[in-house]
Structure formats: C-alpha cells, structure tokens
Amino acid sequence: MTVAAPTATTTPRRRRARLLRLPSTLIAGAIILLVSLLLALFPQLIAPYDPTAFDYNALLAPPSAAHLLGSDSFGRDVLSRVIHAYGLDLQIAVFATVPAFTVGVIVGALVGYAGGWVEAVFGRVVDAVITFPFLVLVIAIVAVLGPGLTNMYIAVGVVGWVFYARLVAAEVKVQKRLDYADAGRVMGYRPLRIIFRHLLPNSITPAIVYWMTDMALAILLGSSLGYLGLGAQPPASEWGVQIADGKNFMNTAWWISVFPGVAIVITGLGFSLLGDGLAELLRTRK
Amino acid sequence: MMIPMNDTVISAEEVSKQFTLPQTMSRRLRGAPQLAVNALNGVNFTLKRGETLGIVGESGCGKSTLARVLVGLLDCTEGKVMFEGNDIAYLRGNARRSYNRRVQMIFQDPYSSLNPRMTVRQVLTEALHVHRMRPRAEIPGRIAELLDLVRLPDDAADRYPHEFSGGQRQRIGIARALAVEPDVLVADELVSALDVSVQAQVVNLLLQLQEKLHLTVVFVAHDLRLVRHISHRVAVMYLGSILEIGPTEALFSTPRQPYTRALLDAAPELDPTHRTTSVAARGELPSPINLPVGCPFNTRCPFAFDRCFVERPLLTERGPMHRAACHLTDFGLAPAAVPPMQTEAVS
Amino acid sequence: VDRGGTLAYGRYADSLFLEPVLNDGNVDIWVLSNLYDTLILPTDDGQGLRPGLATDWKVSEDGLSVTLTLRDGIKFSDGSPITVDDVKWSLERAAKPDNGIWQFLVQSIDHVETEGDKTVVIKLKKTDPAILSALTVFNTGIMPKKLFEAAAGATDAEKAKAFAEHPVSSGPFMLQSWQKGADMKLAKNPYYWDKGEDGQPLPYLDGIDFQVIPDDATRILKLQSGELQGAEFIPYARVSELKNDDNINMELFPSTRVEYVTLNVRPQLNGKDNPLSNEKFRQALNYATNKRAIIQIVTHGVGTEMTSFMSKATPLHAGDTPLYPYDIAKAKQLMSESGVPAGSELTLLTLAGNQDEVGIATALQQMWQALGVKLNIQQVDNASRTEQYRAGTFQMRLAAWTDDIADPNEITSYFAYSPTIDAIHTSWKNDEVNKLFEQSQSETDPEKRREEYARIQEIFNSTGPIVPLYETPYPVALSKKVHDFVQIPLGNNIFRSTWMSK
Amino acid sequence: MSLLPYIFRRILQLIPTLVFILVVVFVLVRLLPGDPASALIGDRALDADVQRINHELGLDQPLPVQFLYFLKQVATGDLGNSLSLKAPVIDIVAQRLPVTILLTTMAAVIALLFAVPLAFLAALRQDGVVDTVIRGVFQVGLSMPVFYLGLVLLTVLAAGLHWFPVGGYGETFPDRVYHLFLPALTLALSLAAVLMRNLRSAIIGVLGAEYVDFARAKGLKSRLILIRHVLRNALISTVTLFGLSVGTLLGGAVITETVFAVPGAGRLMIDSIYGRDYPMVQGLTLALAVLVSLTFLLTDIVQAWLDPRVAR
Amino acid sequence: MSALPSQALTPALSVRDLTTTFVTSAGRVTAVDNVGFDVFPGEVLGLVGESGSGKSVTLRSIMRLIHAPGVVGGSVLWQGRDLVTMPERELRRIRGAEIAMIFQEPMTALNPVLPVGLQIEENLKAHTPLDRAGRTKRALELMDLVGIPEARRRLSDYPHQFSGGMRQRAMIAISLASNPKLLLADEPTTALDVTIQDQILKLILELKRELGMSVVFVTHDLGVVAATCDRMAVMYAGRIVETGEVASVFAKPRHAYTRGLLGSVPRSGAERTMLLSIDGTPPSLAAIPPGCPFNPRCSFATEVCRTVVPPLDEVSPARLAACHHHDRVAAAGSPVA
Ligand SMILES: Nc1ncnc2c1ncn2[C@@H]1O[C@H](COP(=O)(O)OP(=O)(O)OP(=O)(O)O)[C@@H](O)[C@H]1O
Ligand SMILES: Nc1ncnc2c1ncn2[C@@H]1O[C@H](COP(=O)(O)OP(=O)(O)OP(=O)(O)O)[C@@H](O)[C@H]1O
C-alpha cells in the first residue's frame, strides 16, 4: 500500500514557507542568472568604456585603476567587453536552444504518443544524428550557410531538436500509460488535447532540465565556433571570441582570456545550478 | 434492498482480447508464430440498469482489460460490447463521444489517475466544458455541487492533486466521472490502494451515490470482502474467462465452481479463532500466453478429471441468475455429495 | 665541428603533393627546393642567381635561347647520374601547356635541345627577361625521367602521383617517410653535389623532421620545451616575447609578403551600386586607414608600411615613401568630393579563424567609421571566399601575396594586368598598364624594363583597387642551436647548409 | 540467455542509419559553397585550371550520377581518392582513424577513472564539503572551452613541468599513449563531468533502493554492497549516457586534435570540409558513423550484460 | 512503557523507547515515537496500522537500516546486546544470520541485475563456512523448502523472470538461508493475490514451527493478523496504541482506533450497508495534533484527549492501551464480534 499524502491546506503563509523551501541550488542559479540578465540588458550602465573603442595608449595594458580587468591588443577595455558580451552570450544561450527545444518538444510529444512505426522512423533519425559528431555537423552546416550567429542558431537547431524530442518522447511514452491519460481518453478528449494539455506538461521536466545544461553548452559551442571564426562576428564582444583573441597572449597578457573564461564558468554554473535546482524541485513536487 | 433489474444497459458478448507481443528476432527467424497474451477469452454478461456487478479474480486474470474494453479504451479482438442495443465498435463521432460520456471509469491508482499539473477546478472545468454539460457561467456553481457531492471541502477546487490524500484523490476521480453525468460507472480497483479506514469512506460514498443517482456500477476488485459487500451480482474471473457469475449471496454461500471456493477459502477470516494450516489452492496462475487446454483452472483444481483437460466448460445455469463453468455440475450443492477439498500443507 | 643530427621543424600545415610541376600551393612549394634542385639557385636574398645543377649559363644575343652547362658528377638520390635527358625532359614537362598551374612561369620555353652530355639549350618562343629567374623556380626542378616514366599509371598526372609516393630526388634531401597531415621526414641525400664552406659535403643535417602543428601556441610551446628546433609562422603577437627568450633565435626573414585589402571596382554588385567603383572613394578609404596603427595592433610592430603594391624585396620595386599616409582630413575631403553618401555600407570578407585578418578588419571598421562608412565583416572559409572572389561577387576582401619568382612579372600579372585574372578579380583595368606589362614581358633591356615597371607601379599605386596595408617578414623561431637556416623572400625554406650545435 | 539475436537486430538497424547519413553527407558537402578546385589552388587559380580539375574529378556530372557512382564505389569497398591528399581515402582513414580511436578510448577510460570513484565519493557524502568541491571542480572543467583548457594543460603540465610532451603523436604504442595522455585528459574532463553528475545521482538513487537495504539486512560487507549491488545498477543509465556521448567526444576531438597536433580523424574531417574534399568527408563520415554505431552496440551489449532485463 | 505480557519467559527481542526521527523540509519529524514491545521465542507478533503509521520504520530501526538523516534512539536488546549501539562489524554478523528481514515489495527488494541464486548464496557466504558447492546445495534446499519448482534451473534466473509469488518465495529463501532466530516480515503478502498470500502465510507459519523462529509480522490486513499472529500491536502515528493477544483484541478492542479499524472491514451479512468508517485521514507526521494523536478522528474524544497524551498502560491482563477512554471503547463492543 502506498503512503497517504498528508492533507495540506494552502494558506499564504504556507506558500511563503514553500518559497523558502526552494532548493538552494535553484536560488543560487537564479540569482546568478538574474544578475547576468541585468548585465545583458543594461551593459552601458555598468561598463566603464565603449567595448569597441580602441585606445592606442593602452594596448595590452594590465589590470589597473583605469582598466580594472586590463585591456586587449586593441586597447579595448576587457571589463567593458566582458560585460557587453553578456547580451550576446545569453542571446546565444537562448536562441541556439529555443528553436531546438520548441520543435523537439512538439515532435517528441507527438512521436511518443503515436508510437509504432512513427517511433521507429524517429529512432533511426535519432541514431543518425547522434552518430554524427555534433560539432562537426554544426561546423559543416555553418560552412554551408556562412558564418555568423544566425546560421549557428540554425545549425544547432537542426541538430539539437533531436535530443529534446528523444527526452520528451521517452517521457510521454511513460506518461501515456498512466491512468490520467486514460482518464482523458475515457472522458472523450481528442488526442491533441490529451497530448498537449495533459501529457506534455508532465513530460517536459527532463527537457527543461536538459535545456538548462544545453544553454550552458550553447555558450561553450558559441565560443568554440568563435575560436574557429564561425561564431560571433567582430566587433561584437563575445566571450569565446575574447578567449580566442587572448590565446596568443596567455603568457604576456593573461587577463584578455582569463576574465571572459571566468564569465563563462560563472554563467555555466548558473545554468547548471538552475537545472539541478529545477530537477530537484520538480522531482519533489511529484 | 430492491434492485430494479428491468432493462439491460450494457452487455458483453463473447468478448476476447489478445495483446500481441513484439516479435523477437530469434522467433522471427525460426518462423515461430507471434506470441500473444490472451487477456480475455470469450466473456459474456449483461448489466442491468442500477445494479452493481462485482468482478473478482487474481492479478492478471483480465479484470482491468475487461474494464477498459467496456469503456472503450481498448477494442476487443473478438466479440462485441453492446450499449443500449448498439455495438460500440461502430460508434463514431458524436455517438462515440456520447458513449464516452455516459460510460465512465474511475481508476485504481489515486496517484497516477489525476494530472498532477491541473487543479481540481481545471480538471472539472475541462470535463464540463468539453462535453458542454453546462454553459460557461454555470460551471463554477456546478463544480461546487460536485465537490459537495463527493464530500470534499469547498476550498479543494483550487488545489493540486498532490495536496490531497489518497482517499480524497479517489473522490476527485469520482467527481470527474460524475461531472459528465454518466449512466454507467466502471470502477477498477477503486479502493485497493487505500488504507482500510479510508477504504470504508470511499465505499460508503459509492454506495450513497449509487442510490442517489441510480448509477449502474461495474466494481472490479480482488478483495472478496469488498466485492461481496458492494455488489448485487458477482462474476469470478480466471485467466480471462468468467468461471462463475451469480447473485452475491448465492455465489458466496454456495460457490458452484472449485476456483470460487478456493478463493473464498484463501481469504483470511476476521476471526482469530478460525485458523487452518491447509492451503486453499496450490500452484500459481498459468501464463496467459499458453492457455491450458480444457478448463482454465485444470492445472490447480483438486477435482480435475479427464474431461477437464480436453473440453472447456461453458457457463451453465446453477440457480436463478446463477451460472458456473464447471464439468462437475453438482459441485458445491450438497456437501456430502462432493469429496472434501483436498488440502495439503506445504513443506 | 660535428654537424649531423636531425632537425625537428614545426609547420602550420602539411604539404599536400610534393611534385614540382603539379603541386598546388605554398605548403608544397616552400619545401620542394629541399628535394629537387634547379639548374640555377636563388641567392639568399632571393634576388640574385647562383649556380645549381648548372655551373654556368648564357642568354643568346637575340634573347631566344639559353645555354647551360651541367655540373660534373651530379647524381639523383638513388645514385644514378643526372643527365641532360633528365634536364630536357623536366623542363619540357614544366613548360607543357595545361600541365599544372605554374606553367605560366615558363610559358616562354618552346623546347629544349641537348648538346653532348653536359650542355642543354633552352629555345624560347619569345624573349623573356625573367627566364633565368624562372630557372630557379621549383617547377623547373630536375626529376629522373626514367623512373618517372616507369611509374604506374597512364597519364602524366597518374604517374606523378605514383612517383611522388616513392620519389627520387635531386636536391639536398630525400623523402624518408611521410604520414600525411602529421609528419614528414626527410633524410640527407648522400649523393648531393654541394660542399659547405668547410669543404664538407652538404647537407650537414642527417635529416629534417617536419611536424605539423596547426595551433600556433602549441607550436611555440613545443619549441620552447625543446621538442622542436624550429617553428614557422610565429604569430606577430609573440615575436617580441620570443625575442626575449634566451634559448630562441627569433628570426624575421625578409619576404615578398604584402597584406592588402582587395576592392572590387565593378560599378554594380549584386544588383546594387558599388561605391568602390569611385576612385576618389577608394582613395578616401586609403587615407582614412591608419596603417601604422594597424601595424602596431596586428603585427605588433613587426610589419612595415608598403611603398608600392609589390614588396621591397621584389626586384624592380619602385617607391620610397609609404603609400597613402594616414590623413583623415584629406580622406574626408576626398569622401565629399566622391559624392559617396555617408552611411554607406561595405562588406569585407575575412578568413574565418584568422586572428590577423579579424584584427585588421576590426581596426578598419573603427577607422572608416570616421568617414561615416559602416564596414560589415563577413568571416568565411577559404573555399567560399575563393568562390566569391573568382566570381567577382565579393565587395572587399583581405588578402596577402608572396612572390614565387624573383621577378615582378608574377605579381604584376595578377594585380595589374587585367587579362590574367581581371586584376585580382576586381575588374580594375588600365590600358596603359596592360600595354606596359606586355612590353616588359619581352623587354630585354633591363633599364627600360625598370622604367616600365616604375610606371606600372605609379599608376597602380595611385588608382589601383587595393588598400595596401603592410609588408611583413617571415617570423621563424629557431632554437639557438640552429645555424645557417634561411627562408628566402619567396618563402622557400633552405636547409641546405643548416647545422646544429650540440 | 543469448545476446546474439539482440546483436543481430542491432546490426540490421544500423543499415538504414548509415544510408541516411550517407545521403545527408553527400548532399551537405555538395551544398558547401566553393568547389574542391578553388579550395585546392586558392587565390591564384585561373578559370581554365579550375574547370580542368573539376572535370578530372568528375564534379561536372549531375549530382544523382555522382551519387550513384559513389554508392557503387562504397559497395565495392572503395571510397575513392582524397582530392587534396592525392591518396586513397581508405588508406588515409586507416591511418587516421586508429589515432582518434586511441584518443577517444583513452579519454573514455580517463573519464571513467575520474567519474566512477568521484561519483561514489560525492554520492556517499551527498551535499557535504567533498561533494560540493568535486561538483564545483567538474563544473569549472565543464565550462571551459576545450581549446583553452587544452592550452592551459599544455602550458602547465607539458611546457612548464615537462611531465608530458607538447602534443604530437609517438612512434611506439607506449609512446603514443604517453603523447595522447594530455589531449585525452582534455577531452575526458567534460565527459567525466557529465558522467560524474549522472552517476552520482544514479548512485544516490540506488543507495535508496530497497534491494540495497535488503543486502545490508543480509549482513553483507559495505564494500561488497557498493560494488556488487550499487555500482552495477547505477552504471546502467550511465552506460547509456556514455554511449550517447561518444558522438560528442568525437566532436570534441576535432578541436583537441588541432590544439595538440594529433594527426587524427577529427582534425582531418574539418580540414576536409574546408578543403571541399568530398570523397574524404564522405569516407570519414562513413567510418566515424560505423565507429560510433559499433560503440553504441558495445554499450548496448554492456548494458544488456549489466541489466538482464534489457535483452528480451 | 512496554507491552509486557504476563509470561514468565525471557523475550528474545526486547524493544524499549525506540524513537526514530527524520529531518525533512518540514522540519524534524518523529516517525517512530517511544515504541516498546517484546517478542518471545517462537511467537508471532503482528504489527498493524495504517499506511505511514511507522511500521516499516520500526522494523528498519531494529535492523538499523535507517538512512543518514534519520536518527534512532532507545534500545533494541537482542539476546542481551543492544543493536542500536553495537558496532557495525558485530551488527553485520547478526543481520541476515540471527535476524532476517523480508521486505514488502519483492520486486524492489531483489536486485534486478543479479541472478536469484547469487542473491541467496551471498547470504550463505557471509554467514556460513560453506564452500561453493555447499552453498549451491544449500540454495537448492532452500528453494525447495519455499516451494520453488525446478530449483536448479531457477538459480540462474533473474528476479524479473519470476512471478510475484515466486519472487516473494525467493526472498523468503534468502532471508532464511542462515537459519535466523527472528524473522522481521514487512508486509510480505501485501503485493500478492489471495491464493498466493494464503500459500505464503502458511509457508511462514510452517517454517516458523520447523525452525523455531520468532516472527514480527507487519501488515495492515486484520484478516492476516487474525489468521497468523499470536499477539498484536496496533500503531498509529508512530506510536503503539494497543497491544494484546489477538483473540482478545478482536473480541474487545480497547482503543477507538483499533475498533475503527475492525469496523472498516466489510463483513458478511451486512452487504451494501454503510461501513463503520473512521472519519478524516491520518495526521501528517509534521502536524501531529496535541493530546491523543487520534483525537480529531475519534468519536469518543473529550477535552482531555485534546490536551493530554494518553500513556500506554496495562488496562487488563496482558493488554495495554493508550486511550483515556478505553473503558468506554471496550463497552461499545467489537464490530466483528
Ligand atoms: N497492453 C498490454 N500489452 C500486453 N499485455 C497486456 C496489456 N495489458 C494487459 N496485458 C496482460 O493481460 C493480462 C490481463 O491483464 P489485466 O490488467 O486485465 O489483469 P487484472 O486482472 O486487471 O490484474 P490486476 O489485478 O493485477 O490489475 C495480463 O497477463 C497482462 O499482463
Ligand atoms: N527517510 C525518511 N525521511 C523522512 N520521513 C520518512 C522516511 N522514511 C519514512 N518516513 C516517514 O515515516 C512515516 C512512517 O513510514 P513507514 O514506512 O514506517 O510506514 P508504514 O507503516 O510502513 O506504512 P506502509 O503501510 O505504507 O508501509 C511515514 O510518514 C513516512 O513518510
């Protein structure tokens, strides 16, 4: 026999208590990302310099009062560039993953519900995509479409939806066997209603958690492509490009690459913490 | 208590259901036929308006499958389910939806049968709205009525399922089914997951509702005491077949099938002074993939004789509305006439 | 001194096809001279001539034939003698139309005659002032005729492929093993003819181990850790750092390399008016470009300003003042004279992942902003860039050039003489330049030829379709142990008399 | 219980996947702007040269013809000649693929050697200091771009401390392992982080499973319980994840091989894409796809071995 | 506070003041609260109560199988030694050897990836000097003993290849491998069908008789208690509220909760009538009402019940009950009598 859930009455006080009981990882992640978001939205309020302005008098200047995090080989202020990069990198995180997420979730839900040969065909597509080294495929697609962020989004989307679809399909397959799905059918609801109104909200959790990781990975991918020159285009500041810029100065001007690296790590940490926290939260809610 | 046994609402005629199992490569290579689970094998019964039919049997005997076939969640492989004179397999469009509305199901698992992300109000609104049971404006009022009907507090409407106990959830499930004003309720193991004390609350509610709303109920359970308590008539299932069906009193006092008797003997009595050390039935349920030839119970039946291994017994009259499927047509009649159940202790 | 040992040298990319005639690019060219000797060798400054497999040479009065005398006792790396037949065959193969992309360098050769077993006479279709320089170029390297023809395959191309698998060479080194894309080992050619200053046979090295290390930083690290004794293509950013490294000689070999922006001057591009067709606008861009700043930012002071479109190391280079010194006032004035509206957008192609090009592009973006010009940077990979380039659909691109021959004719043909490739595919055209170039191609009087080239440079530099940026030396970092390595201005890596101290 | 039919079925499933991949790659590489000839010769190419070369390579044929020709080649076990390296694709793949296999195998082993013990440590000290430190360090590892991480390791461990050679590839097998250690480590860290995370939560899950309690109720030694009961069950999901990560690992090899000057297939793949070396790209893709599929098969077999419920 | 029957024998297991608390997000909860009882040699003690009343935690606490954030207090005397404070090494020698445990869900309690044979032999390897062959032989004997046919073939099968009843038998075989003196059975038949439950119950009784074990039998099915147990203890919200001989408790419950439980069970002769249900639901451990934990659901409750926690006292010979109004309850009679 199963344990009877305690009866709970929801008063405002309880709600507040529950808020306080949010997983600490979730709160930490949310705070990091909130700060990142502020930096992304209002970089000019915090950044001391124009991120693209050259200063021929301060080429490769080490961190000092004038340039808190030093300057790069163009004399651009590293701090300002790191801050201004927040906008672009968060954009990468979101835009590179949202299309994949959306398409993947929808397709996954349909595939998971349909089962049968639809699922078998889908299985082969998944095999094909995961069989191909992801980065190589993205590079190839970007090479076809031309470098630049938009094309990178497309490339990542073309490949990435499969992972979401797989996650959601697997979960929908589990959920559709549960009684509440049958209940929907017994009530005479149409399949689309059952899929999207009933099954999907209960199947999307792993996809959301994966999404968080994926956003962190997208930033890294963006930086790898930036390193290869296929990502963000100059003069935009983007952490990966900044790190690539600083590669030749690792010994002489470490600050060019280290600080954007720190920004990536912190933001990645934010996403993972949020993901872990969400997973925990959604798990305990169940 | 009089049962208005006038007209038949729903009936099963020779209903069979097979689940084909995925063919494995090695079997395909050997050319072996595809395996199938024979979940239902020629089930017949009729259900009168306002009556409660209990269905008992051991795990895997096809009770849930039968329930699902009745509400149209599964199509039967052979035979048909008739509702008010129509074969439900041929219902389409509005007729089908109307059938879905009028024959409702309540589920066993209080945890999985409610969408965890919808509040009670959303669940009920959806039901009322999709079937246009009430105009939009009247829906909140109707929800309050329904909650009152299943005796849930008013503030329950805006809470999520996980905020309720198992018994309360079952009541939400019942409210959902009742929202569309059905004629027939199929309850699959409605209270099996609940604690005894809570079980009693739900059983009481079901009894009250049935009286009040003149519902027809199919009550599926493995707990004999419960089925006996709640049903007008009881069907005993074994390996996808009904082995005995009859009015509760008759069936429990004079079981006419060895399996029914084994079930009754195996259920522990609430009487500590009444103890046996003998085992009621040996062995386990055979696999529904390879059904025994002849009587399905022949592998475990202490009375089985030659005929039981070749010919499948049909349900035949044993009394008023009481039918059993056993070649020993006298079984259970006069205790003296039948050899005592061979009992043996395990060791 | 004991002068043996194997030198490990880090390259940024591997060779693709080590065959003098049919190879495709610098990765091959720059090491080929170690495998195949030419009749004449370039001097270390890349401009002069010195004896190679031929000990002396003479151009006839009418300029239509060249007579060369082969050196005594020259042998291929398998010990067989190098004969006049091999020479005749090698030169005629290089001059055969449609054989390889370098044929144009020796297209004046009609045929080759032999006299006795020491003398070859090259007969020319027309006078060719660059013929002697051409005889120092890799595609006139001497190969063993018999072995080549015995190689498997029906066509020349197939035989070349088969031969290149197990080549027999005439240069100081021979191929020992080759893991394509990873490393290539050359061994000393025991039959090589040349002797060093100390009278010992060359080469001094027992072998060279070319290792492919595409990542600049890794190549340097490997040099610093002593796993390599030499590394090419040191990023300019690290030159001064390595100069201060006690164990490393940071060499900057003079080169013919120039870096510039190519401007497409077609009046219409992709259906839109192209402001670059406006000469004043081009000049405005040129004056608005602060080359010194770019040299500082991108080459970290290693580069120098260009005084002509061809490098100072190119023979017949003319010009002594930097082209278009930075003058923003003049630029603005030219801009307004040009009538090109402020806010015009230009698109510049750069090679994806190339830090220098990105740096230049970023700097140009800033500098041209002052003119009200918005520069879009489009990073593409090499093949896409080449496609747009050849189709003439690009607007601007960054490019670099090095000469393959110690003569101005190659660069001028590509840059200024429109029939070749439409003036680096810009569609720039100047009839006077074309005429001068055609004349110069058969001009036998060196002084007149110098004047012709001076005039061509004057015209091209003032109205041409480029923004000259800088010229740079070849930055090569060598272990202090390595002596007497040169990279000549044409890029060839000369290991002939290189030696290592223990 | 025989695994053979199961393996057989998996191999059959492989065929449509490979065909699908081949078609995609064939089309994709031909969609790339630019042609092999201009990629090969570059800026100095004359139109005549380009046309001549494209004709020699058969690239002036219509695409379907080219594809049929390609299929015919594949069927006869010939993958054609590399356009840029002027050698049979098969030979080059045979030379390069083992390098990548060794590299990724080492990376996988290193990742497991890191992930398994640390996951145990973290899981057993759930939410403690050790757990937090382990997870934090891996998080940093996971958030570092591969090329940067590689350079840092090279600078510190190879050039600085001289523990390892600076990139390259050795002659003998032990020498190769020695050379590949750092690149494998670079590649391993992110995989280790992913595996560690997964394994940690799997172990935490399994530690709460009733059969572990039952094992304790039997009076078994803790170590035996951890190894026999906990690890094996926890590994099941990790093995799947591991299989799925192989593609990512190979993708990471592209950059790692460049940074560490390892002459592997990943780097060759990128070079070939840039060089528009169609036969090379196709051949490599096929080889990599077969390799990855075999890895899937292997992980599936391992999983079937770990979890008897899988192979029906 | 102990449930001592007036027997002269020394108890085999003596539990005193057993208290187990967990830290949850809602704060510290007490899942088992001051529980005490004795188990005598050869006796079957039934432990009944609703889901969440702490039955399983009690058994786990005895075996010290409580996970990290949980804290166990009190004492569990097993043949004079306290299991609660015993070093892990010593405890390992008792677990599985002298005290064995059967879990509620054989599907989750058997390791799905190990053959059943191995899971039996593991126990033998840990606690007996038998060699490999000897262990296999003993495993076969055990399989026979619990009624698994074709034992030799079945040894190498995995749990998922067994039916529910067979799994439960396998689990019993594992538990009994080293001839334990005390068997803690946590709802061993809940997941099973009636006919199989019947078989297993009889099997346990049979084995108990043969091996002279004591058994603590946890169940929520009063029928099972009636059919198998000698004495019973009723738990509610982590406490024992009533103990006594089974027959006497059934005949005259002295706690309102016991009475309610008995009344909730449908009985023959009263078909389609309202059952005597207990209103409301068991309290959440985080919000146990003050006074008698049962008071909000109790029809006998008075003011005192809402403030004073009733102690578990001997209310009649060999009967203990924790109810302020046990007399009134007793007077109301048994619903099953
Ligand atoms: N979708 C399905 N596919 C294959 N077999 C199935 C499926 N659903 C049920 N079965 C099989 O059909 C038989 C009857 O199952 P059913 O669920 O009807 O039994 P039940 O009497 O309800 O058992 P329980 O008491 O355990 O709920 C079982 O052997 C079951 O394994
Ligand atoms: N690890 C734990 N952390 C927090 N609370 C726990 C933990 N384990 C058990 N509990 C709580 O202790 C209480 C008693 O649980 P227990 O499992 O003993 O109940 P039970 O009587 O065995 O119920 P059932 O009949 O459902 O098996 C429950 O409320 C449960 O939620």
Ligand SMILES: [Mg+2]
């Ligand atoms: Mg069922």
Ligand SMILES: [Mg+2]
């Ligand atoms: Mg329990």
Ligand code: NI
């Ligand atoms: Ni009535």
